[in-house]
Amino acid sequence: GQNIDQPTEMTATEGAIVQINCTYQTSGFNGLFWYQQHAGEAPTFLSYNVLDGLEEKGRFSSFLSRSKGYSYLLLKELQMKDSASYLCAVDNAGKSTFGDGTTLTVKP
Amino acid sequence: DAGVIQSPRHEVTEMGQEVTLRCKPISGHDYLFWYRQTMMRGLELLIYFNNNVPIDDSGMPEDRFSAKMPNASFSTLKIQPSEPRDSAVYFCASSLIRTGRSDTQYFGPGTRLTVL
Numbered sequence: 469g470q471n472i473d474q475p476t477e478m479t480a481t482e483g484a485i486v487q488i489n490c491t492y493q494t495s496g497f498n499g500l501f502w503y504q505q506h507a508g509e510a511p512t513f514l515s516y517n518v519l520d521g522l523e524e525k526g527r528f529s530s531f532l533s534r535s536k537g538y539s540y541l542l543l544k545e546l547q548m549k550d551s552a553s554y555l556c557a558v559d560n561a562g563k564s565t566f567g568d569g570t571t572l573t574v575k576p
Numbered sequence: 577d578a579g580v581i582q583s584p585r586h587e588v589t590e591m592g593q594e595v596t597l598r599c600k601p602i603s604g605h606d607y608l609f610w611y612r613q614t615m616m617r618g619l620e621l622l623i624y625f626n627n628n629v630p631i632d633d634s635g636m637p638e639d640r641f642s643a644k645m646p647n648a649s650f651s652t653l654k655i656q657p658s659e660p661r662d663s664a665v666y667f668c669a670s671s672l673i674r675t676g677r678s679d680t681q682y683f684g685p686g687t688r689l690t691v692l
């Protein structure tokens with residue numbers, strides 16, 4: 469079976485740093501995706517981690533520890549437009565299972 | 577590329593009616609996915625195809641739901657008969673699976689279905 473856990477909601481201040489955690493217990497694992505979804509829109513790709521460690525892409529970074537079943541998405545220099553839902557998804561041979569998402573609210 | 581195209585964008589129908597949702601994946605992508613998203617259940621995978629062949633339909637809720645992919649550029653998701661609990665946003669996504677790793681899934685804009 470697949471079990472993916474994320475916090476439901478988080479709030480942070482514009483310009484700050486926020487870390488969104490994701491833990492998973494799955495029967496198969498090829499990699500882990502992070503998606504961003506603004507209200508009323510489709511999810512859009514942020515990152516994909518296959519190996520352990522941190523991958524940085526501009527203001528966004530994603531970390532993976534396969535032995536711990538743990539990942540996080542790090543958002544730096546938060547902007548108001550970063551207010552959205554962030555979904556982690558475990559990939560197993562092309563089939564993705566999504567967490568329920570973390571709704572991030574960025575306040576001025 | 578126009579991205580994944582879905583139609584209609586919005587559908588309002590009455591209970592018992594047949595609903596057909598359509599999807600055109602990104603050209604050249606080998607995989608096509610149908611998802612349903614609701615506040616209560618989040619994003620759920622319903623079914624996915626590889627090279628037009630259904631691979632896993634374990635997420636299809638019941639026999640009222642069916643999906644087809646007659647060719648590489650077109651797929652349909654049909655609900656017959658529809659029920660109010662089917663109200664949700666239905667996303668289609670496609671991806672190109674490279675050897676040894678997966679590629680990102682590109683989502684269409686979704687179809688917002690309301691069954692009265």
